[in-house]
Amino acid sequence: MSCSDPRGISLGPRQIADGVYWVGVNDCLKDLFESLWPIPDGVSYNAYAVVGSEGAAIIDGVDEHLTYEYVEKIREVVGDLGRVKYIVINHLEPDHHASTPRLLELAENAVVLVSTVGARILESLYRVPRERIVEVKDGERVSLGDKTLRFVYTPWLHWPETMMTYLEEGGVLFSCDAFGSYGALVRGIFDDEVDLDYYLEEAKRYFSNIVFKYSKNVLEAVDKIEKLGLEIRILAPSHGPVYRKRISEIISLYRDLSLPKPCARATVVYGSMYGRTEEVVQTIERVLERSGVSVDLVDAARTHPSYTLSLVAESAAVVFVFPTYDASVFPPVREVINYLHVKQAGRGRLAAVVNTFSWGPSAKEAVDALSRAGFQILEPVVSTKSLPSPEDRRKIEELAERLSSELRKFGSCA
Ligand SMILES: Cc1cc2nc3c(=O)[nH]c(=O)nc-3n(C[C@H](O)[C@H](O)[C@H](O)COP(=O)(O)O)c2cc1C
Ligand SMILES: [Fe+2]
Ligand SMILES: [Fe+2]
Incomplete structure (x- = not known):
């Protein structure tokens, strides 16, 4: 399963739904995620391009050293980067957005969409001109013509500004760190293409290292998504596999890990x-x-x-x-x-x-x-x-x- 797995494949952009593409990357260089957590099999930074009739949105990004690969994948599916209207920031941590200042330089018409708290924190991390920062509210929608993105605030997963983005037409939930896992994507990107048992085990370790402290917020987020009645046909986190077959399994795993039932x-x-x-x-x-x-x-x-x-x-x-x-x-x-x-x-x-x-x-x-x-x-x-x-x-x-x-x-x- 490691990055050097000879059966591994080089992953170009992959379509995950109508007009939606995985444009993520594998990080096989880092030894420690956050300089703390061993990732012997690497980690993926999943980013996505949503291409609508009136422009494209890029959902999240990648760590700085992989910016070139990410931008080239976006170019491949979007064509002219001038078509990018939005760069959605679900979560500001640099594993997802160290690439954003560069993408903003190249995609001249794009603005970043970020939660209210995110807009406040943004300048502590990245230099982005004020006029290119647009705050989106909880529940707000933006249109790409035939595609609509809706933002769902899910704070404290595991930073205060975190949100998720939902594509209404495709039923795709871009959940960022939630439902993520360590491990580069070497055999494919979907849950039914990879050795899912391995990723679920690594999802547990990822959860205990990164999110466990915020279990209450995880439960609130899961409840909120369920109450909103969003039909999730594809669950697209920012690390690890994209779920299309075993969505309820990873959601239940997160629920169980957040509220562990004590046993002997x-x-x-x-x-x-x-x-x-x-x-x-x-x-x-x-x-x-x-x-x-x-x-x-x-x-x-x-x-x-x-x-x-x-x-x-x-x-x-x-x-x-x-x-x-x-x-x-x-x-x-x-x-x-x-x-x-x-x-x-x-x-x-x-x-x-x-x-x-x-x-x-x-x-x-x-x-x-x-x-x-x-x-x-x-x-x-x-x-x-x-x-x-x-x-x-x-x-x-x-x-x-x-x-x-x-x-x-x-x-x-x-
Ligand atoms: C480098 C070193 C430092 C130790 N420092 C202390 C100490 O400060 N106070 C103490 O009571 N015992 C100290 N000990 C003794 C050990 O705590 C004690 O022998 C312990 O039972 C060793 O367990 P072990 O056999 O599983 O290594 C030290 C032992 C070593 C090797
Ligand atoms: Fe994070
Ligand atoms: Fe992350």
Whole structure:
């Protein structure tokens, strides 16, 4: 599935509906999306051209280094760039609009269409002359002759200005980051052309990394679209596949990820330099599994937080097991806690804490940070010497037993 997949095809513009074309690009150069999240298989920036009888609109764009390829694809489907009337900005993040200042230079008659909040933020990111910025309101429509675009404000997916654009004639919803996924599009662009299982898995990781914090807004957006009764024949996000067959599946996935139903699953995030902490992890794993709790183990030093966040997003509880390191929580475990604070705070999930040390415990640092991140701390918090005393062993088992009885209340995971 990677960008270098020999079965990959070079993607020119693709028609996705009558007069609507995918003019996106694959980014196979970037190692980290947002300089944070590994993208070993690249990522696509999907942009679209809607060609009407009275001009064209370009929905979103691409990151700066891929501007040329994007512009050439637009040229291929629109012809003269002077026909471009609108460049729609669903979301200002540079993965979608670093290309826009250049496109505006080339498409001399075009103006950008942006939400009210977007219009306010725009100048902090791009130099666009005032007279070429047009604010569109929630629900407003613009006409391209035989095609009509309607704007639907869906704020905070994951910036304050985000909106979606709906093409009334084709039933195409351009949803930008919502319903997106990592992974370049190497075998095609539609859900039925690609290995969708791979993209759905990557959609989960993308969701947990980028959007999870804004789950409430995701649910509001999905509800709003449903209430508006927009018939979605094609769901066209800005990353990953375009959906034409399995639209309800990706929408349900987003709904489920936004409102995870707790079940008996725990993620154990641990670190261990010399093996003593790993023994504690094995004890906890044994107790939890014996009672029917599903357990995922994450060696924090060897797992990028991007993947850890994805596992944790689906867990009702997280167990942190770590040695003290230079009077602090073992740094890779501390890093996961920091990420959780930034990306997944305030979900009221359970956290259990076990610290191993030789002369000074560091459990309090973890407990304080986890409490600030909105976790409920399960007692007893255990601090044990490298070699646990019988009393410490008993406390570790008691903690694991208590955790499993809390988790079993939710019922087992599907
Ligand atoms: C580089 C290093 C720094 C450590 N710093 C501390 C410390 O500040 N306080 C402490 O009590 N123990 C400290 N220790 C001891 C470990 O926390 C303790 O032995 C722990 O149980 C090791 O777990 P492990 O065998 O899973 O690596 C340190 C150990 C190492 C290797
Ligand atoms: Fe974004
Ligand atoms: Fe994006």
